[in-house]
Amino acid sequence: MTGYTIHVVKMSFSSFAMLMPSTGLWEHFGWAQTLVSGIAIRIECNSDTNESDVASVNAFLDYQARNPETAAITNSPHFAAAITASISCIALTQVQEASTIEVLFGYGILNFVYLSTLLMTQVSSSIILQYWFLPNLTFLAACTVVTVVRRLFFSSLCRFPGSKKAAMSNYWMARQLGNGTFSKTVRELHKAYGARVIRTGPNELSVNDVEAIDKIYSEKYRRGPFYEGGRLRGHVSIKDTRSTYHHGIWRRIWDKAFAPSELKYYAAETDAIVYKLLKVLKIKSGDEVNATELINNFALDLTADLTFGEDAGMLDGSGDKKIFTSIRDYLSWLGYYGTLRNLVQLLGYFPEPRLVTSFRRRGESLLVQRQKRGGSPRDITSYLLAEDEETRRKFSVPRRLAANTNLAILMGFATGTTITQTLRALAKHKAIQERLQAEIDRHLKSGGDLNADSIKDLPYLSAVINEALRLYNPLPTGAHATVSERGCEVSGSKLPPHTQVYVPVLALMTDEKYFPKGEEFIPERWTEERVELVKDQRAFIPWGYGVHACPGRQLALNEMKVTIARVIREFEVDVGESDDDEKWEREWRDYSMVMVGECMLRFKSRRA
Numbered sequence: 001m002t003g004y005t006i007h008v009v010k011m012s013f014s015s016f017a018m019l020m021p022s023t024g025l026w027e028h029f030g031w032a033q034t035l036v037s038g039i040a041i042r043i044e045c046n047s048d049t050n051e052s053d054v055a056s057v058n059a060f061l062d063y064q065a066r067n068p069e070t071a072a073i074t075n076s077p078h079f080a081a082a083i084t085a086s087i088s089c090i091a092l093t094q095v096q097e098a099s100t101i102e103v104l105f106g107y108g109i110l111n112f113v114y115l116s117t118l119l120m121t122q123v124s125s126s127i128i129l130q131y132w133f134l135p136n137l138t139f140l141a142a143c144t145v146v147t148v149v150r151r152l153f154f155s156s157l158c159r160f161p162g163s164k165k166a167a168m169s170n171y172w173m174a175r176q177l178g179n180g181t182f183s184k185t186v187r188e189l190h191k192a193y194g195a196r197v198i199r200t201g202p203n204e205l206s207v208n209d210v211e212a213i214d215k216i217y218s219e220k221y222r223r224g225p226f227y228e229g230g231r232l233r234g235h236v237s238i239k240d241t242r243s244t245y246h247h248g249i250w251r252r253i254w255d256k257a258f259a260p261s262e263l264k265y266y267a268a269e270t271d272a273i274v275y276k277l278l279k280v281l282k283i284k285s286g287d288e289v290n291a292t293e294l295i296n297n298f299a300l301d302l303t304a305d306l307t308f309g310e311d312a313g314m315l316d317g318s319g320d321k322k323i324f325t326s327i328r329d330y331l332s333w334l335g336y337y338g339t340l341r342n343l344v345q346l347l348g349y350f351p352e353p354r355l356v357t358s359f360r361r362r363g364e365s366l367l368v369q370r371q372k373r374g375g376s377p378r379d380i381t382s383y384l385l386a387e388d389e390e391t392r393r394k395f396s397v398p399r400r401l402a403a404n405t406n407l408a409i410l411m412g413f414a415t416g417t418t419i420t421q422t423l424r425a426l427a428k429h430k431a432i433q434e435r436l437q438a439e440i441d442r443h444l445k446s447g448g449d450l451n452a453d454s455i456k457d458l459p460y461l462s463a464v465i466n467e468a469l470r471l472y473n474p475l476p477t478g479a480h481a482t483v484s485e486r487g488c489e490v491s492g493s494k495l496p497p498h499t500q501v502y503v504p505v506l507a508l509m510t511d512e513k514y515f516p517k518g519e520e521f522i523p524e525r526w527t528e529e530r531v532e533l534v535k536d537q538r539a540f541i542p543w544g545y546g547v548h549a550c551p552g553r554q555l556a557l558n559e560m561k562v563t564i565a566r567v568i569r570e571f572e573v574d575v576g577e578s579d580d581d582e583k584w585e586r587e588w589r590d591y592s593m594v595m596v597g598e599c600m601l602r603f604k605s606r607r608a
């Protein structure tokens with residue numbers, strides 16, 4: 001048991017000693033009185049606290065004898081339960097990231113001892129109801145009240161503005177993430193309070209300040225408890241681990257998968273899958289198509305190929321279409337329950353929720369096929385199966401390996417979502433699309449090719465992609481970090497140690513202070529024509545920041561550039577008649593990873 005558990009048990013014994021006289025059951029078990037008081041006093045005296053705790057118990061009993069009216073109230077078991085709850089809650093505030101299991105264990109043990117004592121005296125069930133069950137309810141209610149009051153009025157985060165609901169409970173954030181509205185709500189709250197730092201949880205701050213990035217994500221910063229949700233039942237990926245030790249090893253393994261020689265190989269594979277996409281678009285040329293569905297299929301085929309060397313069969317229609325519903329359900333579930341850390345810690349002891357299993361198994365089936373095939377093909381999995389050269393460690397736990405390959409699927413999907421949003425923006429801004437087409441046509445005329453290497457420096461294509469990553473970033477929530485023991489000074493405020501803190505990516509990258517006309521799609525801001533629209537380049541963090549910044553960045557950039565360039569070269573893209581802006585906005589969801597809804601576009605061949 002950790003030190004704090006002993007502390008809680010010790011305090012609870014003191015309270016228990018107080019509770020015994022208040023039940024009026026002394027006469028039934030004088031032996032228990034002696035035992036409990038004896039243990040309580042022994043613990044008090046053996047601990048490093050002074051004897052005033054013991055004296056206060058005695059003073060309390062004396063006071064009761066002198067004031068019978070007050071004693072009538074204080075003798076109530078409910079009073080004792082409320083006092084015990086207050087003491088327990090105050091004791092728990094001293095503990096950083098208290099373990100739900102340990103707290104419940106302590107609570108259960110005390111209840112067990114107390115209930116057993118009552119049962120041993122063979123008291124009636126009404127006495128048990130009156131002195132055990134109902135006081136327990138009072139205890140829980142008092143815990144809730146004390147916690148809420150403390151969070152609202154006595155927390156060190158009270159000085160920061162923010163929603164009261166958010167300050168009271170993580171449930172606010174869980175709802176926002178579960179409904180997919182988190183990043184937009186946080187952006188609105190920063191605007192509404194006109195503050196760079198706002199409170200978005202009982203122990204959580206959002207800091208929309210470019211100066212804070214370097215301080216919050218400095219060195220090997222520790223991830224926030226937010227990531228515990230993603231590691232249910234040991235399925236820990238590099239993105240979810242809070243251990244800086246594991247992260248260091250895993251990151252070296254991942255980085256190898258994106259060495260320049262490998263990117264060249266992936267580029268050739270990407271060309272082949274883009275070619276498949278163009279074939280499908282040619283067949284549907286002139287028709288209205290749901291670009292979301294099509295690009296999702298493309299992204300999954302591409303990810304399955306690069307990660308496992310497998311054909312997922314999505315573009316040719318033979319693949320498992322349910323995977324997208326699984327991803328959506330899983331992300332929504334994770335957004336909601338993953339945020340409720342205490343609940344997540346308990347969920348590991350129950351059967352895995354169906355939504356989680358459904359997503360996990362679909363991803364794992366690709367890994368299983370890949371492992372059965374064996375050999376050493378060049379795919380991301382081959383690197384994830386290899387050892388870290390420095391420590392000779394590897395992903396030896398199958399669940400961890402699967403969590404990491406599933407992460408690759410999710411990130412491939414995120415790349416697809418960004419491509420869909422970029423195509424929609426180009427369809428909505430025909431002048432931008434035409435300018436991009438002109439640049440690509442010129443490039444081809446001058447003998448260029450449309451492969452990743454040859455187009456990587458096309459200025460307008462790069463500007464379009466930068467603007468898409470700024471405005472339509474697939475991870476708009478921001479990485480959650482824990483403020484170190486030393487605290488952290490940002491935006492003129494000192495953030496208390498152990499606070500969970502994040503830079504809200506969507507709010508930052510659309511902030512007028514850093515990007516004037518921040519909510520408009522203007523690629524020219526990334527060219528020399530409108531440099532005044534990028535006031536602070538440091539606020540452009542589409543790939544994250546610090547040790548957790550995206551290792552797949554170059555792969556994703558190559559995929560996006562090649563896909564957009566080839567599609568725009570071959571097709572004129574228009575918004576379909578049945579496309580609906582309101583529906584699009586409504587269906588856009590941020591479950592800490594963006595999911596987009598129906599996107600009706602028309603791709604008309606330019607060669608017709």
Ligand code: HEM
Pocket residue numbers: 238239240251254407408409411412414415418469473474475478479480542543544545547548549550551552553555556
């Ligand atoms: C448009 C596409 C992409 C964007 C915008 C993007 C962005 C990001 C961001 C912001 C992070 C940091 C998240 C955090 O700290 O919580 C991240 C992490 C990561 N990304 Fe990407 N990513 C993209 C595509 C990819 C692809 C295609 C892969 C490769 C399969 C990939 C692999 C990873 C991995 C493994 C991490 C975890 C890194 C770590 O924790 O050290 N990403 N990505």
